Amino acid sequence: MEVSVDRTLCEANEICVAFAPEVFELDDDEELRVIQPNPPESELERVSQAVASCPKNALLMRR
Numbered sequence: 001m002e003v004s005v006d007r008t009l010c011e012a013n014e015i016c017v018a019f020a021p022e023v024f025e026l027d028d029d030e031e032l033r034v035i036q037p038n039p040p041e042s043e044l045e046r047v048s049q050a051v052a053s054c055p056k057n058a059l060l061m062r063r
């Protein structure tokens with residue numbers, strides 16, 4: 001699985017962080033960082049929920 005963020009769309013509201021804190025975090029500049037760009041399959045459910053819940057459609061997931 002591969003996950004990335006389009007920072008030009010992201011508004012850093014941390015919704016994805018709430019769903020998958022092992023994969024996403026806000027950095028010191030309050031920009032979203034993908035900590036694990038290739039998360040394990042065990043994160044699939046949480047990452048899928050994060051992607052589906054992003055109000056800006058800023059997350060892209062590929063399997």
Ligand code: SF4
Pocket residue numbers: 005009010011012013014015016017032050053054055056057058059
């Ligand atoms: S849910 Fe979307 S807009 Fe919010 S921080 Fe995550 S990527 Fe950015």
